[in-house]
Amino acid sequence: MNPQDALSILPAQPPLRVDLGDRGYDIHIGEGLLADAGRLMRPLLRQRRLVVVTDANIGPLYLPTLETSLDDAGIAHAAVVLPAGEQTKSFRHLEGLCERLLALRLERGTVLVALGGGVIGDLAGFAAGILLRGIDFVQIPTTLLAQVDSAVGGKTGINSRSGKNLVGLFHQPRVVIADVDTLDTLDIRQLRAGYAEVVKYGLIGDAPFFAWLETNGPALLAGDAQARIEAVRVSCRAKAAIVAADEREAGVRALLNFGHTFAHALEVETGYGDRLLHGEAVAVGMVLAFDLAVRLGHCDGKDAVRVRRHLESVGLPTDLRFLAATPAERLPERLVEHMQADKKVVDGRLTFILPRRIGDAFIDRSVPVHAVRGVLADALSP
Numbered sequence: 001m002n003p004q005d006a007l008s009i010l011p012a013q014p015p016l017r018v019d020l021g022d023r024g025y026d027i028h029i030g031e032g033l034l035a036d037a038g039r040l041m042r043p044l045l046r047q048r049r050l051v052v053v054t055d056a057n058i059g060p061l062y063l064p065t066l067e068t069s070l071d072d073a074g075i076a077h078a079a080v081v082l083p084a085g086e087q088t089k090s091f092r093h094l095e096g097l098c099e100r101l102l103a104l105r106l107e108r109g110t111v112l113v114a115l116g117g118g119v120i121g122d123l124a125g126f127a128a129g130i131l132l133r134g135i136d137f138v139q140i141p142t143t144l145l146a147q148v149d150s151a152v153g154g155k156t157g158i159n160s161r162s163g164k165n166l167v168g169l170f171h172q173p174r175v176v177i178a179d180v181d182t183l184d185t186l187d188i189r190q191l192r193a194g195y196a197e198v199v200k201y202g203l204i205g206d207a208p209f210f211a212w213l214e215t216n217g218p219a220l221l222a223g224d225a226q227a228r229i230e231a232v233r234v235s236c237r238a239k240a241a242i243v244a245a246d247e248r249e250a251g252v253r254a255l256l257n258f259g260h261t262f263a264h265a266l267e268v269e270t271g272y273g274d275r276l277l278h279g280e281a282v283a284v285g286m287v288l289a290f291d292l293a294v295r296l297g298h299c300d301g302k303d304a305v306r307v308r309r310h311l312e313s314v315g316l317p318t319d320l321r322f323l324a325a326t327p328a329e330r331l332p333e334r335l336v337e338h339m340q341a342d343k344k345v346v347d348g349r350l351t352f353i354l355p356r357r358i359g360d361a362f363i364d365r366s367v368p369v370h371a372v373r374g375v376l377a378d379a380l381s382p
């Protein structure tokens, strides 16, 4: 759909704002925005020149539209296309990217544009943060996960042999342009994985939004653009508010890790591969977090049932069946060990984001290990 058609159906909504003073920025969400990206970016450019970083899946699909919009706006451009996949968030690819960008005679006023999912956004954002001691960058997220989560908030980085996302910095983009049309070509499994992060916003702070998702989630996943715009908007609004209150995760930003302590342990166990995507791990992790909260007496079992039912109904995993091929010996203990090795452990106590009810979560820094082991053992028993 071209932007004019979109405008004739829906009055264009004003962009959301991430309130970070002079580092604040807009988030544009809508249909047909890729074709309009040049016009949206132009006022922010100190130099009519930018470099687009993308991956080999996304480039052929969306680079031509973006390039046309840059031509139309009179912006000179070059592109760097990297291999797709999590392996690209590495020191090796960071080095290659920086060298290629410098060879293009990058200047302080040149802007980097990350066109892609979280992998490209994290890597290109990090490169922008360190090249010439920091240049501006723009996020054009093309996965649901990136549109509702990774493109907003300024966390950038790469993986190291010791773990995921351990090398990076905070570097906020100048603008985020989320075109929901790009989700049409996304694999349904990737789309569902991103949807788990959408559900997360409802569970941690917005019960009416969770109820809205129970009704509209299936349409969103089936391709309804208005449902997508609404869900991305509500999610970004929630993330923007949390980031504005706590940019560097000294406190409330930790709520965004809801479901993630379990999720990271499951990802370590399954090797961060295709067997379990991050968002799928988060879906299971959120269900387990509800189970843990029920066990500790914080939350009613009925809420846990409702959450499990919704995630299941859209085809997300909610149990540990995917671990069937994994040696069962000491599995709960192993998963707890993965959690203890995680960077979120302070003084040996496990920190969890736990629900009091749907739409109300809190940070609990002293969850007893035996309760966690108990939840895992129950989840693993046939």
Ligand SMILES: NC(=O)c1ccc[n+]([C@@H]2O[C@H](COP(=O)([O-])OP(=O)(O)OC[C@H]3O[C@@H](n4cnc5c(N)ncnc54)[C@H](O)[C@@H]3O)[C@@H](O)[C@H]2O)c1
Residues within 6 Å of the ligand: 055, 056, 057, 058, 061, 084, 085, 086, 089, 116, 117, 118, 119, 120, 122, 142, 143, 145, 146, 149, 150, 151, 152, 153, 154, 155, 156, 164, 165, 182, 183, 184, 185, 186, 187, 190, 278
């Ligand atoms: N910075 C943050 O705050 C933050 C938050 C959450 C996750 N992350 C990071 O994000 C990464 C995961 O991001 P992701 O889930 O977007 O994965 P991704 O970037 O690997 O994209 C998933 C796959 O979809 C393809 N793809 C992307 N857009 C497409 C489209 N529109 N059409 C067809 N194919 C498309 C990609 O080429 C890739 O193969 C992880 O590295 C994670 O650590 C960062």
Ligand SMILES: [Zn+2]
Residues within 6 Å of the ligand: 149, 197, 260, 278, 282
């Ligand atoms: Zn996540």
